[in-house]
Amino acid sequence: MVFLGSKMIEQAMNPDKTNCSCENCLLKSLFFTHISIDALTDICEIKQEREYNKGDIIISEGDKIKDFIYLKEGLVKLSKKSADGKDQIISFSKPFDFVSLLSIFSSEEYKYSVTAIEDSVTCNIALDIVKNMAQNNAMFAMNLMTRVSEATDHIVLDNLEIKRKHLRGRIAHILLYFSDHIYGRNEFELPISRREIAEYIGMTTENVIRTLSEFRKDKIIKIYGKDIEIVDLKRLKTIREHG
Numbered sequence: 001m002v003f004l005g006s007k008m009i010e011q012a013m014n015p016d017k018t019n020c021s022c023e024n025c026l027l028k029s030l031f032f033t034h035i036s037i038d039a040l041t042d043i044c045e046i047k048q049e050r051e052y053n054k055g056d057i058i059i060s061e062g063d064k065i066k067d068f069i070y071l072k073e074g075l076v077k078l079s080k081k082s083a084d085g086k087d088q089i090i091s092f093s094k095p096f097d098f099v100s101l102l103s104i105f106s107s108e109e110y111k112y113s114v115t116a117i118e119d120s121v122t123c124n125i126a127l128d129i130v131k132n133m134a135q136n137n138a139m140f141a142m143n144l145m146t147r148v149s150e151a152t153d154h155i156v157l158d159n160l161e162i163k164r165k166h167l168r169g170r171i172a173h174i175l176l177y178f179s180d181h182i183y184g185r186n187e188f189e190l191p192i193s194r195r196e197i198a199e200y201i202g203m204t205t206e207n208v209i210r211t212l213s214e215f216r217k218d219k220i221i222k223i224y225g226k227d228i229e230i231v232d233l234k235r236l237k238t239i240r241e242h243g
Contacts, residue, residue, distance in 0.1 A: 047125045052116040059100065059114040065107065067124040069100040074120025075182065075191055078102075078155075079199075080112045089192075089200040091155045092117075094182055101151045104130075117191045162201055169243025170201040171211045172236050175221070179230055186230040 049072065052058055059069070061081060071093055078090040078099070090112055093099045103110050104127060134141040158177075162170050174197055179186055194212070198205045215221045220236050222229040230236055 047123050050122050052120045056116045059110050061113045063110045068127050068130040070123045071097050071099050072121045072123050075118040076114050077117050078112050101148050168239050172240035189226050190228050
């Protein structure tokens with residue numbers, strides 16, 4: 001049993017934000033499997049939904065960590081400032097991801113920023129409540145550590161995969177990432193700019209623009225402004241693997 005004291009609940013409440021409904025709550029199946037129904041009900045009553053427009057900063061690098069943040073809707077990028085002040089995209093998070101996991105137990109401040117690249121909705125729970133639950137429920141703590149490990153593994157493995165490729169392979173990788181893992185279709189609106197693609201794959205913006213143009217001329221993709229259509233999926237996958 002996890003107890004959420006009245007003081008803790010009172011601290012978590014924010015009168016300026018609207019409580020989200022717990023009907024068909026995804027947190028229950030994705031994360032809170034190992035807590036009691038009563039504790040889950042308490043969580044659902046105090047978690048806060050927050051809406052962000054595309055381009056809004058959800059977390060700023062250096063912010064104090066106060067909440068446990070779950071992405072309910074939308075798409076976000078995780079980024080960090082380099083020594084020369086430029087943004088370096090670390091990863092992307094889609095719905096059902098816990099975007100605050102990488103720092104919440106290792107630091108008092110966020111080591112990265114989180115920015116909405118589509119209109120997004122987060123669910124926020126006071127971090128003290130989550131820590132209290134972890135201290136009192138071993139299975140919940142293990143599930144939480146599994147999520148932390150999965151998030152870390154994804155970032156490490158994806159970055160290693162990108163670094164082992166040449167330019168064309170890196171561009172193919174990012175296009176197939178959005179096609180396969182984010183949108184689940186071969187035609188989609190690219191949610192990031194050419195400059196942001198360059199930040200993520202470690203190449204120049206000019207190289208990204210040139211390579212996308214080459215893919216278009218080779219009839220591998222079609223480009224309609226921000227919209228991308230993968231025309232020759234087999235060739236694009238081959239370039240990803242061997243490029």
